[in-house]
Amino acid sequence: MDWLEKMNGAIKYIEENLTNNIAYIDVAKIACCSEYHFQRMFSFITDVTLAEYIRRRRLTLAALELQGSSIKVIDVALKYGYESPEAFTRAFRNLHGVSPTFAREMGTQLKAYPPISFSISIKGDVEMNYKIVEKNSFSFFGVEEVMDTTNGNNLVRIPQLWQECFKDGTIERLVKAQPKELVEDDFVTDVNGIMCYRETGEETFPYMIGVFDMDGNAEVPDEFSVISVPALTWVVFRTDEHKKSEVVEKIQAIWERIFSEWFPSSGYEHAEGPELEVYYTAKGDRNYSEVWIPVVKKQD
Known part of the structure; x- marks a missing residue:
């Protein structure tokens, strides 16, 4: 219940400040996590970014005000954080499909996005395989790209980046440069x-x-590029064995369940630190994948 209270408290804060500047760090503090991890968690649970959610809520309220009063468009624009009527009109049209002026007309169809509310969902019919492990510090090196989460672009771009790295020989060069491979049973x-x-x-x-x-x-x-990872406690989620062609599907399915199913009832919180996707393969078309997330025990 503590997790639900924190998440709903964050939503309440957003609702109470839709006409003000909303600092993500303040929202994250209410949920008792870092700004960065709150945004990640929010996106995984709701399938929409925090910024997009706030934008939709503001434009929903703006539409209601335009329909229910004679308020000027520029006043509504300024009230909901837009610096000019032109910027407001573009955003309004992108969401509602019509201009703010036309939205006043009787019978105009508009879109409404109600506030999100987090609640307990009855799940658990499919098990999640996980373990808690402690690891000393280590290094990781490779090629980096900054991913954009808008509209789920990262879910498309990451698989594309892997394909490009296979095609241009980057993967082969990384394999040659690594000091040794990790082995678990007959998987490497x-x-x-x-x-x-x-x-x-x-x-x-x-x-x-x-x-x-x-x-x-x-x-x-x-x-x-080289990254230094400190000693951390990790929760490790493992997929079932799968074909190589199913890697993307299986790893993304795990990510979708971690924040909505495991964290709320686990007694752990996301710690500061990186997240890992580890891919194991054996002879033949045998594969499984792991997601590694740094965690700390919740404080009473």
Whole structure:
């Protein structure tokens, strides 16, 4: 219930400040997590970015005011944070499909986005395989790109980046440069993904395709960037075995469930630190994937 109270408290704060400047860091404090991780969690749970949610709510209220009063368009624009009538009109038309002036006409069809409310959902019919592990500090090196989360662009761009790295030989060069491969049973992992290791601005996050350097002693080629990861406690989620063609589907399905199903009842909170996608493969078309997230025990 504590998690629900925090998330609904954050939504209440947003609703009470839709006509003011909303600092994401203030919203995140109510939810007791960092600004960056709150935005990530919000997007995974609601399928919409925090910025887009606030934009929709403001334009929903703006439409109601235009229909119910003789208020000037410029006054509504300024009230909901738009610096000019032109900017407001563009945003209004993109959401509602009509101009603010036309929205006053009787019978005009508009869109309404009500406030989000978080509640307990009865799930759990499909198990989630996870474990809590502690790891010493390690390094990770590879190629980086800053991902845009607007409209789920990251879900499309990340698989594209992997395809490009396979095609241009980057993956092969990374495999050659890694000091050693990780082995679990008969599965090995070569090239993996790491993200959220630094802040890059609202609605974006850094993503790197690379390899582990567990001892931090590798001779890293100049073309690759290096990340130092501190000692952390991690929750590790594992997919079922799957075909290579199912990697994207399986890893994205895990991500969608972590924040909405596991965290609310786990007794853990997201800690400051990067997130990992680790890919294991064996002979034949046998694969499984893992998501690694740094965690801390919730304070009573």
